Amino acid sequence: MNSRLASLYQRYIEDTCTHEEREEFLSLVAENQENGDITSLMDDTWDKIKTDGLLFPHAGNMLQNIIASHQKPVVKKISWYRYAAAAAVLLVTGAGLFYYNSHHVILNSFQDPGLVTNTIKAGQNKATLTLANGKVINLDSTTNGEIAEQTGITITKTEKGQLVYNVAESAKKASTTSPEIAYNTITTPRGGQYQIDLPDGSKIWLNASSSLKYPTLFSKNERKVELTGEAYFEVAKMTIKESGHKKARMPFIVVTSKQQVEVLGTHFNINSYEDESITKTTLLEGAVRVSQIGSRKTVNLLPGLQSVLNNNNLSTRAVDTEEAVAWKNGYFQFNESDLGSIMRQLSRWYNIEVIFKDNKKSEELFHFKASRNLELNDMLKIFELNGIKLKIERRTLIVEP
Known part of the structure; x- marks a missing residue:
């Protein structure tokens, strides 16, 4: 058993860690996933919770706070030009396309007959x-x-x-x-x-x-x-x-x-x-x-x-x-998610079918947040402005090569 991990774990669940200790604890959790130390510690906590309940009522928010202050991608790095393009889209307020603040991004409605000929409402x-x-x-x-x-x-x-x-x-x-x-x-x-x-x-x-x-x-x-x-x-x-x-x-x-x-x-x-x-x-x-x-x-x-x-x-x-849980709170949120998984979410919410003409396109990564109340044509502007060519035929969305 890693004694430092055990010590930080105890301080973590008691919510007595300093900021630096929390950072160290999170790193040790990632490094020790394979050797069973963290599993053993969590098993002990689980047994106590089953009989005594949660030891500390505020424990549920602790790791979330760590992640919020120290977010790191959990998938492969997005290429710099794709990341820059996505960031640019989210911050283009001068063109009147998006409103952005620290909490969310909202895409304002506008029409482009080249993309969509019929309106598909949100779920x-x-x-x-x-x-x-x-x-x-x-x-x-x-x-x-x-x-x-x-x-x-x-x-x-x-x-x-x-x-x-x-x-x-x-x-x-x-x-x-x-x-x-x-x-x-x-x-x-x-x-x-x-x-x-x-x-x-x-x-x-x-x-x-x-x-x-x-x-x-x-x-x-x-x-x-x-x-x-x-x-x-x-x-x-x-x-x-x-x-x-x-x-x-x-x-x-x-x-x-x-x-x-x-x-x-x-x-x-x-x-x-x-x-x-x-x-x-x-x-x-x-x-x-x-x-x-x-x-x-x-x-x-x-x-x-x-x-x-x-x-x-x-x-x-x-x-x-x-x-x-963004979906439950009325948003789509993608932290460097591949286009394939994004389109599967959109297909379920907008009740559409999605076809990739080139499967390599499904591997491109995006990082953005948008309201689930947007009509489909507004949602798709995020991808068009990032170089993804799209076409809609009835309720089928085609991703061009």
Whole structure:
């Protein structure tokens, strides 16, 4: 065990590090990912959290603050001329194209008939809810208010594009004795997103082309949901009684096609689209354990870390968490992301197909932030001004060589 790493780790979770010590700790985490030291330290913390809860309520923001003050690219370096061009686009205020401040970039609307002949709107709050009895409710066309009732549980749709579950006391008592569990599924299409407040108080934001299967009422010992696509979770803390009078945190488990994530009251994001080669879990607050399905591989995450499951390899890395949850906050944010992955996000949000005439174009890197409320033609100006030739035919975007 690296004694310096162990010492800094303890000071880190107690939030007593100096700025220099935090910088040193982050560097040591990156250097010691392979030897198991950091995993061992995190395992010990995980065990303590399961019984005692988070030792320090502000711990969730610590690594994020480090990353914010010391950001470094986590992918290959962007070529200087591409980086300069992208930066120039983001700062061209004189031409009236962009407004920029320290928080975000907004592209003002303007037309160029050479690029787009039809208007493609940004995505919006759209989803379908499939009840346990098979009934399907189209949420974007259903009137606001109570839309369903399931054995003491009322489901309400709000004007802000979210579902809220309210559980009667009689239903809560029945859940402790009844072995039957009813499951609902909420599904967003391409060009849609939705928010749901689960019966336990957990809040979930569902991105485009995603689905979440969940029980109408959780059992007394376990909370488990199934996810496809991408979602941001704010999990409510709950306790269960163990032997004697001792209480422990009730885990919240998210299952995808490739992994299982166990949490204990926390904020995190999971990106698990089938058309992406990797599955990413990003922790913002609390504690998370990620396990690969069909394997014994497991990693524990501290706030500000991201697990990456790629070709049977499960690893962790420090990331800018703002990029991971930008979609939930109404933005696209790409920190030196390749054009291929960017276009996959755009295709889901704008409900379009994307074709690359030359696959090498998909490897070009971009660094920018823009509102998800932009119409497609405005969004594409970012790429055109950086030398990417584009053409739209109906709902198909063609990236020229």
